[in-house]
Amino acid sequence: MNDNVLYTRVYEVHKEDFAAAGEASARVKRKLKQIGIDAAIIRKIAIASYEAEINMIIHSYGGTMTINIGESSIVIICADTGPGIPDVELAMKEGYSTAPQNIREMGFGAGMGLSNINRNSDNMSITSSPEGTTIRMEFET
């Protein structure tokens, strides 16, 4: 992407912080509405960013969600500090979940997370190692 970044903002996401679950993506959503991004695109970003935020809370040691808004695209980068996804390809499959029982009982962890992010973004990439996972989602505006 060769889009000039006009606005950037970083949000912290903490491990197992269910009380604040969805706050980062809610803030992103509010900003996009203020900027006047098309409603259909906001919906896609809302779904993908919420999914990614929840994933970080459930599965990771925590990290950051960065939003970069350019002239013709919006990029959201979720970077955590581990423990990494052992098999990214498997994790991308619909219905695949590694969420433990206590998380499932909260109504999360039914799988579909990564594939849902993939479906709602125009371009998605994941890099993962035990040191951390970075998910980059790009949306054309």
Added chain:
Amino acid sequence: MEKYFHSVTLDKEKCSGCTNCIKRCPTEAIRVQQGKAKILAERCIDCGECIRVCPYHAKSAVTDSLSSINNFKYKIALPAPALYGQFKALGKVESLLAGLKMMGFDDVYEVAKGAEICSAAIAKRIQQSDTKPLISSACPAVVRLIQVRFPDLIDNIVDVDAPMEVAAKVAKKEFAEKNHVDISDIGAYFITPCPAKMTSIKTPLGKEKSDVDGAISMLEIYGLLAGQLKGEAKEFKEERAGSRGVGWANSGGEVAAVGNKNALAVDGIANVLKALEDIENDKLKEIDFFEGLACTGGCVGGPLVFESAFVANSRIKRICDMLGTASDMDGKAEAYVEDGMASLKETVQPLDVLKLDDNRVVAMQKVQQIEELVERLPGLDCGSCGSPTCRSLAEDIVRGNANELDCIFILKEKVRFLAEEMVDLASKESKEQKDI
């Protein structure tokens, strides 16, 4: 027509400039400026929360007077089912309908019957649609909330008209055919529990013109109608709704009438806001249908009703038990659905009230400015500046509708700074004088 008609209005004389209303408004549509509240027309959804919360009764709802029915040759009353829960010793619904008719109407058509037609139409739409969840269009405050704060969910709103509208359409059609009169001579008046319905009649969404001609507040007719109910029970020999239609008065009634087990009913505007956030995040995609009602308890909790919501709620349940599910609309409702009597032709248009600027780059700069301002503001959300939160003050400043010194904490800092300057200046001056 005015761009924005609002039933909810402010009586400046009564307003004390307190901050109760700005804090409770779900769309942050009220500011206090120069000691008086001001409603931002483009944001107000007419939910009536401010009417409920104002300790000085400075907020009220504009509705039609009972005498306005005389604008029409023939008059039909459309009682909302919530009306049935307003009277203590209501033996039979018949007496209520007969009593209402005697107040000057040529006919009474239960909105509950319209609700049964809508229920059938919604059930059909759920089967046909891939959109999940479909969102009820019944509560105009919720539809407007979506228009203002969740434009990305407009496509989820079911394209079925509200029971009040369907009832008006059918009532006029049947009355005109039966009495061989012209439809334009018939006025249909909704007996309303809320201001949002009044607004919806004046400036409808999803259709060009409302089929309803006016709305009369339940509070306005309460005394008269209570008088009619005294004495012997009167007869009312028209087709009647069953419990499915009447149940719409309570939260969950619509869902029950639609008959879908995989549906969710939420009441109270703050709860509805949370649920819409969830729908926006795709958290409720397993659900087929979402009923959101702005008032706690549902329409029985409207700002223009006499009885408290929980009392009316339990009375409606008792009346529903008494009525049973059988209705004179059975079979007929489906036929009306086939005729398209419940269909909404136009889509609701989004309102870009959150947008800071038409130019995206400028809008982004403004977002940045808001963030910087929020950092400087105290974060107490005290409301003393007249905006509901520090963040909304920051937005108002960036939009040019307020300034930093409206914040009493920033003002205090500024005063202290100036005072220190003065003291400094004074001491310098006295020192200079001594030197001379």
